[in-house]
Amino acid sequence: MLNAYINGVLSKAEVSGQKGKCPFCGTDVVARCGKFRHAHWAHLSRKDCDSWWESETEWHREWKSRFPQSWQEQTRYDEQTGEKHVADVLTPNGLVIEFQHSAIKPEELQSRNNFYKHILWVVDGCRRKTDFPKLIKVFSSRDFKKMAPIPYWPVQRTNFFEFYFADEVFNKTWLKLPVPIFFDFTSHPDLQVLEDSLSIGSLELCCLFPQYSDSAVAAFISKEDFVQSVLAGKDFFSPIMNFVYKEWQAEQARIARNNRAYPIRDLLRNPLMLRPRYRHRFRF
Numbered sequence: 404m405l406n407a408y409i410n411g412v413l414s415k416a417e418v419s420g421q422k423g424k425c426p427f428c429g430t431d432v433v434a435r436c437g438k439f440r441h442a443h444w445a446h447l448s449r450k451d452c453d454s455w456w457e458s459e460t461e462w463h464r465e466w467k468s469r470f471p472q473s474w475q476e477q478t479r480y481d482e483q484t485g486e487k488h489v490a491d492v493l494t495p496n497g498l499v500i501e502f503q504h505s506a507i508k509p510e511e512l513q514s515r516n517n518f519y520k521h522i523l524w525v526v527d528g529c530r531r532k533t534d535f536p537k538l539i540k541v542f543s544s545r546d547f548k549k550m551a552p553i554p555y556w557p558v559q560r561t562n563f564f565e566f567y568f569a570d571e572v573f574n575k576t577w578l579k580l581p582v583p584i585f586f587d588f589t590s591h592p593d594l595q596v597l598e599d600s601l602s603i604g605s606l607e608l609c610c611l612f613p614q615y616s617d618s619a620v621a622a623f624i625s626k627e628d629f630v631q632s633v634l635a636g637k638d639f640f641s642p643i644m645n646f647v648y649k650e651w652q653a654e655q656a657r658i659a660r661n662n663r664a665y666p667i668r669d670l671l672r673n674p675l676m677l678r679p680r681y682r683h684r685f686r687f
Contacts, residue, residue, distance in 0.1 A: 407432045407444040408474055413472065416442040426476065426489075457505055462527050466502045467491055469630050479519065488518060495523055496636060504530055509576065516582055523638060524599050526577065528586035528609065533576060535591045536611070542601060550620065553646050557637035558628045562603045569619035573611055578619070583643045584611040590627050612643050615651040617645075 406413050409604045414423065416434035423432050423444055436442040443464060467475050470492050477493035480486075485664030494501040499519040504527040516522060528534050541547060550563040570644070577584045586609040588594055598606050605625035611621040 405470060407434075415472070416444050426478065453652070460504050460527075462504050462590075463491070463502050466525060466587075468502075470634070481518065486518065488515075490519065494633060494636070496638070498523065498633075498640060500525060500633070503527070507576070512580065516580065522582050523585060523639060524577075524580075524582065525585045525587055525608075528588040529591045531574065534586070535588055535593065538588070539593070539597055541566060542597065546571075553622070553642055555638075555642040555645075556622070557632045557639060557642070558624050560604055560624065560628060561606075562623045564621055564623070566619045566621065567617075569614060569617065573619065577611065579614055581613050583613065583639065585609070585629065587609065587626065610639075610643070613647045615647055615654050620646075620650075628664050 406415060406426060408414070408426055409421070409423045413426065416423075416436055419434055421434035423434070424430070425432050425444075425446060430446060432444040432446050435441065435445050436521040443459070474492050474494055477490050478487055479490050479493065479499070481491055490499040491502050494500070500520060500523040501515065501519070502525045548565045548567075550565055552561065553563060569578055573585075573586075587607070588609065589607045594606060598604070604623070605628070606623045607626045608624050608629050609625070610622040612622070629639075
């Protein structure tokens with residue numbers, strides 16, 4: 404963690420061996436300030452701390468350090484259930500940003516989404532060796548469609564795409580989630596080559612929208628634009644969710660039209676011999 408209490412004051416680690424108290428569980432923590440690692444606080448024992456806690460990497464700490472100290476590692480408490488957890492970043496608008504480097508179980512993903520609700524995930528897209536090559540392959544095969552800008556999107560320099568086969572582009576762990584996911588490709592060595600070949604601007608962060616069909620909609624922005632927009636209080640969550648809801652409504656209407664044209668009993672009778680149904684008019 405980046406912050407701990409020293410004599411009641413929330414402080415960063417400055418000198419190795421400093422003692423402090425965890426803001427969440429109140430147990431003792433000690434400062435770790437190595438030459439090659441970001442200064443942080445380490446628990447002497449974690450058994451009483453957040454059950455969702457995991458070992459942090461330099462990638463985690465670099466991301467959190469881009470936001471004000473008062474936003475970092477904030478405790479969220481559910482008064483009805485008594486459950487509480489530490490959010491990586493909590494903005495004054497109530498938006499939670501969680502940074503995820505390691506693998507995570509679907510059950511825990513669902514639990515965190517249910518608990519925080521108004522949440523954006525930032526995922527290290529360079530941890531798995533196969534993730535970025537999948538993106539290169541899709542762009543190389545032109546198996547996508549460029550889309551018009553999403554209304555009220557907070558960053559002007561954004562490219563929107565629809566990928567036809569989502570599971571061939573994105574890690575299946577993150578598909579079908581009800582909240583936006585930002586994949587961070589910033590540190591990949593081939594990123595600049597791909598950006599230059601496509602000439603479409605920054606591909607550092609890929610925002611995967613919640614899916615409403617087999618295809619997937621994604622927005623590409625720079626890491627700096629994302630951070631500055633969040634710091635300025637701009638809203639990523641609402642434009643994404645409004646767009647997804649409207650597209651979901653359109654998809655449901657299309658399905659309903661198809662069902663009227665080809666009723667289920669016709670599909671069961673002979674799905675290979677379908678033809679449109681016409682209303683017969685009789686004159687008497």
